[in-house]
Amino acid sequence: MVTTSLALTTSVAAVIKDGVAVPVATAGDTVEVILAETPFYAESGGQDADTGEIRGANATLHVIDVQKPVADVIVHTVTVTEGEVAAGDQVSAEVDRVNRHQASKAHSATHLIHAALHETLGTDANQAGSYNKPGYMRLDFSWRNPVTAMAREEIEGIANRAIREELPVSTNVMNLDEAKNLGAMALFGEKYGDRVRVVEIGGPFSRELCAGTHVANSSQIGLLTVTSEGSVGSGARRIEALVGADAFSHLAAERSIVAELTSTLKARPEEPERPHRRTAHAPVRRGEATRPVPPAGDAAGGGPTGGDRNRGQRGAPGGARVGDRGRRRRPAHARDGRPHPPWRREARGGRGIGRGRWPSPGGHRDQRSRP
Numbered sequence: 049m050v051t052t053s054l055a056l057t058t059s060v061a062a063v064i065k066d067g068v069a070v071p072v073a074t075a076g077d078t079v080e081v082i083l084a085e086t087p088f089y090a091e092s093g094g095q096d097a098d099t100g101e102i103r104g105a106n107a108t109l110h111v112i113d114v115q116k117p118v119a120d121v122i123v124h125t126v127t128v129t130e131g132e133v134a135a136g137d138q139v140s141a142e143v144d145r146v147n148r149h150q151a152s153k154a155h156s157a158t159h160l161i162h163a164a165l166h167e168t169l170g171t172d173a174n175q176a177g178s179y180n181k182p183g184y185m186r187l188d189f190s191w192r193n194p195v196t197a198m199a200r201e202e203i204e205g206i207a208n209r210a211i212r213e214e215l216p217v218s219t220n221v222m223n224l225d226e227a228k229n230l231g232a233m234a235l236f237g238e239k240y241g242d243r244v245r246v247v248e249i250g251g252p253f254s255r256e257l258c259a260g261t262h263v264a265n266s267s268q269i270g271l272l273t274v275t276s277e278g279s280v281g282s283g284a285r286r287i288e289a290l291v292g293a294d295a296f297s298h299l300a301a302e303r304s305i306v307a308e309l310t311s312t313l314k315a316r317p318e319e320p321e322r323p324h325r326r327t328a329h330a331p332v333r334r335g336e337a338t339r340p341v342p343p344a345g346d347a348a349g350g351g352p353t354g355g356d357r358n359r360g361q362r363g364a365p366g367g368a369r370v371g372d373r374g375r376r377r378r379p380a381h382a383r384d385g386r387p388h389p390p391w392r393r394e395a396r397g398g399r400g401i402g403r404g405r406w407p408s409p410g411g412h413r414d415q416r417s418r419p
């Protein structure tokens with residue numbers, strides 16, 4: 049049985065070594081342990097397993113992996129660091145809270161990237177697999193065309209804007225039909241019961257069927273940086289990103305490289321001219337408005353404020369949220385310059401991002417993608 053608590057007192061139901069139940073395991077052994085109740089999250093839904101410790105009167109166990117081979121059976125792979133543990137022992141089981149929080153950040157970041165993909169490319173960019181662990185996420189999606197550098201920047205920009213906008217995260221259990229009516233993104237190929245868990249980030253901005261763990265507010269993710277995007281097979285692409293402190297470390301390392309290169313080349317580390325970004329929808333350089341700035345007090349306006357140079361930032365109360373296309377021009381590159389389909393025009397009326405329809409069959413979202 050799984051609980052929502054991160055620590056609890058329970059008992060050892062079984063100790064398994066090399067696939068066989070054994071009465072006892074001793075220091076130095078790596079064994080599998082089943083508990084009567086567990087606070088540990090087993091790897092599922094693309095999210096890596098919890099780590100932590102199990103302590104008994106006579107033993108300390110370090111939990112290195114948690115799997116759910118069949119429904120309702122959770123198996124902890126542990127190393128016995130001291131003492132010995134036996135079936136029937138009373139133990140305290142405690143999840144590594146920092147690790148769990150970092151994992152939750154990465155999982156929530158995966159949902160933001162998925163929402164940003166729909167926003168940028170459209171709902172045909174269906175998630176086909178995902179994997180996330182502390183500091184890292186990847187998401188595979190169905191898409192036949194190359195994704196331009198500009199689209200990649202936009203995906204990253206939308207996800208980071210969602211982080212800055214401090215969107216609340218909520219989970220609700222509801223009937224499957226109710227979730228479909230809300231436009232929650234589901235995984236075809238996954239079997240769902242009548243009751244499903246829907247995770248929302250910023251209401252309709254991101255609404256997915258998901259059993260994973262999440263932050264309470266998007267701002268807790270801190271920062272996200274896309275590190276790669278490319279083809280992983282016919283009609284399939286993968287986007288990878290670092291999250292939180294790992295994202296910062298990556299950007300800081302890149303800054304060091306740029307400093308070194310500019311020193312070697314005796315060049316000035318200025319932002320280069322990037323004529324391809326000088327389009328109506330693209331972010332522009334400091335001091336330039338992304339579009340004509342309406343008169344003060346116009347809630348539909350809200351030009352750049354503070355140090356935030358991205359388009360569509362929040363302005364006056366009632367101004368745009370992440371998903372408000374009314375304040376952003378659609379990128380022509382995303383859909384080859386074709387006119388916006390009807391659902392996109394609908395979305396201007398306040399619907400969520402990419403919620404025009406239930407995804408088409410064939411996807412396998414929220415399952416661990418192949419490495």
Ligand SMILES: [Zn+2]
Nearest residue numbers: 093258260414
């Ligand atoms: Zn999820």
